[in-house]
Amino acid sequence: MSVAAAGLALSVFLACAVEAVEALTIVMAVGQTRDWRSAMAGVAAAVVVLAAIVAVMGVALSSLPIDALRLVIGLLLLLYGLQWLRKAILRAAGLKDLRDESKAYEREVTAARTVDRVREAFDPYSFAVALKGVLLEGLEVAVIVVTLGSDKHKLGLAAAAAGAAVLAVVAGGVAVRAPLARVPENAMKFAVGVMLSSFGTFWTAEGAGLAWPGGEIFLLALIAAVLALSGAAVVLTRRLA
Numbered sequence: 505m506s507v508a509a510a511g512l513a514l515s516v517f518l519a520c521a522v523e524a525v526e527a528l529t530i531v532m533a534v535g536q537t538r539d540w541r542s543a544m545a546g547v548a549a550a551v552v553v554l555a556a557i558v559a560v561m562g563v564a565l566s567s568l569p570i571d572a573l574r575l576v577i578g579l580l581l582l583l584y585g586l587q588w589l590r591k592a593i594l595r596a597a598g599l600k601d602l603r604d605e606s607k608a609y610e611r612e613v614t615a616a617r618t619v620d621r622v623r624e625a626f627d628p629y630s631f632a633v634a635l636k637g638v639l640l641e642g643l644e645v646a647v648i649v650v651t652l653g654s655d656k657h658k659l660g661l662a663a664a665a666a667g668a669a670v671l672a673v674v675a676g677g678v679a680v681r682a683p684l685a686r687v688p689e690n691a692m693k694f695a696v697g698v699m700l701s702s703f704g705t706f707w708t709a710e711g712a713g714l715a716w717p718g719g720e721i722f723l724l725a726l727i728a729a730v731l732a733l734s735g736a737a738v739v740l741t742r743r744l745a
Contacts, residue, residue, distance in 0.1 A: 508703075508720045511727070512652045513665040515699040518692045519588075519648050520669035523641040528673055529605050529683040530637030533612030534630040542627035546634030554642045561650040562659055575711025577651045578704045584648060585700030589734055592694035597741040602690055605683040652703065698734055702726040 535543040565573060594600035612633070619629050645666060653662030676684050706716065706723055716722040 506720055507723050509658060509661060511699055511703065511723060512658055513661055515696060515703065516645075516649055516652060516662045516665040517669045518699075519696045520645045520666040521673055521687075522689055522692050522696065523645045524670050524673035525605065525684050525687050525689060526603070526608070527638045527641040528677045529609050530612055530641075531634045532677065532683060533609050534616050534633045537613050537616040538621060538630045539627035540630075541625075542630035543634040545626075546631040546636075547638050549631075550635045550638035550642060553639060554646045557643070558646050558650055558663075561647070562654065565650065565654040571711050571713070573654060573711070574707040577654055578706070578708030578711055580647065580651045580704070581700045582704030582708060584644065585697050585702075585704050587697075588693050589697030589701060592690055592697050593734060593737050593741060595690045596694065596738045597745060599741065599745055605685040605687070605689075609683040648700070694734065698727060698730045702730050705730075 531543050531547055565576065568576060591600065595602050616629065616633070621627065621629075649662045649666050650659070653659030673684065676687075702723060705726055709716065
């Protein structure tokens with residue numbers, strides 16, 4: 505497996521795992537508090553919508569010339585990568601609270617209990633909350649899967665990495681029967697931000713006509729540089745604060 509392919513799979517896996525942990529918290533809250541069948545119906549509906557988004561975006565991107573494709577992919581990845589990095593840096597520096605899945609679960613449970621339940625086979629509230637939660641958490645991952653997978657036709661690899669992440673998170677949730685509060689989400693987000701920013705820089709430059717020395721191997725240098733700069737940003741931000 506090439507450096508780019510390995511980085512792609514790792515980036516998608518970590519990004520999908522982070523969002524899947526957050527979506528699992530929402531689904532477990534409404535499922536355990538109200539109705540599992542309605543919540544799972546919402547999950548299924550969200551998965552169908554996300555699959556359609558991936559298919560449409562994949563076709564749209566594949567129709568672009570290779571240079572334009574890499575430029576678009578690179579800019580999208582830079583946008584997402586820098587956004588993930590900014591949040592991770594602020595949390596690592598102590599300027600933004602770390603996400604607590606246990607507290608998020610309790611908030612969702614409290615909200616679910618305030619809504620009256622009609623004694624019917626289908627619970628619209630559970631369906632709507634699960635649908636919204638999975639759709640919102642999965643939308644960003646869907647864009648990442650399509651953009652990373654569109655270069656050199658690696659959509660299958662990206663989809664497989666995303667599927668593996670979801671299965672791992674669901675298996676963990678079933679095993680502990682509680683939100684996955686001990687997952688190091690911020691460290692994972694930091695890693696995803698570094699990877700996406702590095703890929704984004706690499707493909708944006710290639711799309712603009714730049715040839716990197718050493719080809720894909722230069723990705724390792726970019727990842728090391730972005731990681732070093734991000735670590736320095738954490739230290740500097742903490743000192744300024």
